[in-house]
Amino acid sequence: MLSGLQRIVGPAGLLTEPEDTAAYALEHRGNYPGKALAVVRPASVEEVSQVVRACAQRGARLIPQGGNTGLVGGSTPDDSGLEIVLSLGRMNRIRDINPQDNTMTVEAGCILQNIQEAAAAQNRMFPLTLGSEGTATIGGNLSTNAGGDQVIRYGNTREQALGLEVVLADGRIWHGLSSLRKDNTGYDLKHLFIGGEGTLGVITAATLKLYPVARQQATAWIAIRSPADAVSLLSFLRENLGDRVTAFEIMARETVNLVLMHFPAMREPLPEAAPWVILAEVSETSVRVPLQEEFETVLAEAMERDLVLDVALAASEQQSKAMWDIRSHIPEAQRKDGPSIKHDISVPISRIAEFVEVAVPAMNAIVPDIRCITFGHVGDGNLHFNQSKPASISKADFLDRADAIHEVVHEAAASVNGSISAEHGIGRQKQDILIRYKDPVAISLMVSIKQALDPSNLLNPGRLLPATDTLSSQG
Template sequence: MDKRDVTVGTGSELIDTLKDIVGAANVLTEPVGQAPFLGDWLGKYRGEAAAVVRPGTTQEVADVMAACAAARVPVVPQGGNTSMSGGATPDASGRAVVLSLQRMNRIRALDPIGQTIAVDAGVVLAKVQEAAEEAGFFFPLSLGAEGSCTIGGNLAANAGGVAVLRYGVMRELTLGVEAVLPDGRIWNGMKALRKDNTGYALRDLFIGSEGTLGIITGAVLKLFPRPTARATAFAAVVDATSALRLLGVIRVHCGDRLTAFEFLTGETLAMIQRQIADVRIPFAQLPPAGVLIELSDIDDEMALSKRLERALGTAMEEALVADAVIAQDRAQANAMWRLRESVSQALVREGKAIKHDISVPVAEIADFVAAADLAVAAALPGIRPMVFGHLGDGNLHYNLMRPLAMNDAEFVAQSAVLTRIVHDETCRRHGSISAEHGIGQLRVDEMTVCKAPLELELMRALKQLLDPDGLMNPGKLLPA
């Protein structure tokens, strides 16, 4: 590795060294310049930092890491700062350096034969989608924050999104990564290989590690043929059990053309209807639950729509679907997706919510919802579960709204009890308390409850091996 020999003290000496590495303009020490980097986008967490450093190359990241390691200064990696769990926010000590990758925003290479794209970690997800589109390909990761979240952050949290059912999570969309270790060494794992049977998959250690083992600075991502046809429908179902059976029918008739299968309870649909004026539910009456279905293919769009129509017809014959509407054009399809994408905005307008991002085996979803609904209602009468999510991959956003007669402060006081109920039910079914939002600092104390002691022992051993001084993103992911 071509890395300068860094010998540095702490305080102003470190700041001067960092300025030498990345330029004075890219070391922010004043409150006004630092402000956007010190709080999470949900407003839950706010910290302090000795400096915010913005390197422009992998080598600069390496030199910054070496300097911080020599000074024993913690480093908090940050991409688009869109973490849902406070994973990119420093603590209140003011000791840490926030290392922002926003300047590392290059598309390094696109290989149309191998169908890959190599990018800096600071590239915004939407830019990768656009680069793929311009080359005639498709990058399937799609998130609500895609206009601001970065590939490095997507990798650090192993992001999912609405197309996981067909394409998988970020770990499955990634062939190689480049990472800088806590001591400043660069590991170049930027391989575009789809088969590499040479031992441990080091790539997978960094994906999902939330910046606790090192800093991802680049990645080689998979591209796919651009879908030329889409078919979208909204179906009314009785409950999650019917939705799961419908999922089976769609899979039999449509195979891997099934791209999205999004579930919303009737209570969630009613909330959207109350809070979002320009969103329309495509039925005369509010259904007990709804499912948004999308197929995609490189086939003819009319043929794809007919395939979906036949599958829904079979489901109606089996009494799994009470009603269904198939989008006749892209505007109608967008309106259906607008309904699903309005949930977060509706939740904010509805009031205080206690949110859970869980996953259970797909076959367990209906039982989980029924059991969790009963348990939280027994603990707090009048509570209003708002349940929606990616039913096909087992990921539900199980959100609890306060009883109408209760104020926010009283409701927040019940958070720990209600979360314990939801997570106990999740763990009882061998599920996960974080499906796609990450652990961060939000769920870190719950890791001892949901993880087996041996799992935590192995995770801590890896942390000790790669980050023996505990400088990488302290207070996140692993409990103290």
């Protein structure tokens, strides 16, 4: 079989030596270490089709992989040594950019940052922005329906895709690369594969939406008292500034302190340490209205209404970058700090404060003095609600309580009609939790779709959905 795959992709397209495949078999955080039978690196959709067909004929399991920046074990092989990684990294061409249609057609292996730069070269913008945009690929972004900092204005990756090209489990190619904004001809099939984590088909290309470039931007570091004030402030800003509110990030005091401790060269923009901080950004395509002045006026009124304690408005692009650097370095600060237990949840925006009020005391009941590293995107209710080890207990004791902490967080999210996964996906990490909290009818429909499109369970098996026999035993 491997010889046949090499004939399809050529010598450069097949890796079998452990030293060559190791990087493809390790998840971004170092969890779920695996071993690949081989790594196949096709260079065209036709090669992907032939590879998938050849593996289907042999019953070989394929694990689609983009930039391998996932966080839930959904894009790496297990430790059986029998799974084949299907890396889309060589499929990295930008096939077309059409400024009049405001579209760009790209292959799945295109690095997100390269897409942003190609759009900028045409005086357009692709709005998806992530901390991993220098290595993440658009195929992976689509397969997990990635979010990012600008979801509040532009939506998740799902909202950025007009059409897809997909190789199905039997090797057939669905040519769905439409640039149409309206096409009411039946089921919108692309939405099956966006967020499907590679379990229904292999996304090989996408037609994406582009937007006008912002000619003005203004950034503010805003001190507030509580998450409740954050929600009220967001509502106030949107009432007064509308869709110009591009980003609205929340950070707990413990979170900011963690970054400043591990990156001492960074400086907080305000002299007083507030309990919570908002990093807000507004943007405007027109140059007719002085955005900075209007933003300052609106924030001043928010202070008069006692929604805000203090504000630092960036006076330059350098100052704006310094503010965003604190936000973007949170994950690295957590890595430097040591063991942590991570959650990626979403709740209704109006109930963010309620979730925090329930979850934080429950954490302390399990681990006294636990540090809750809370941050995220208020505009879409997505919180990264992570827990770091306090000095009072050992690493082993802390990690032994991980299951109890997960239980509390997921129950707190469910109690306010939230979700256990906002933008990282399910992968191998959250399958049991998915079965517990997802509506049973929804699970049944998902299983039916999986069986219809991949009856032999060869595409990313054991990811997102547990094995079919496991689901059957649970009813």
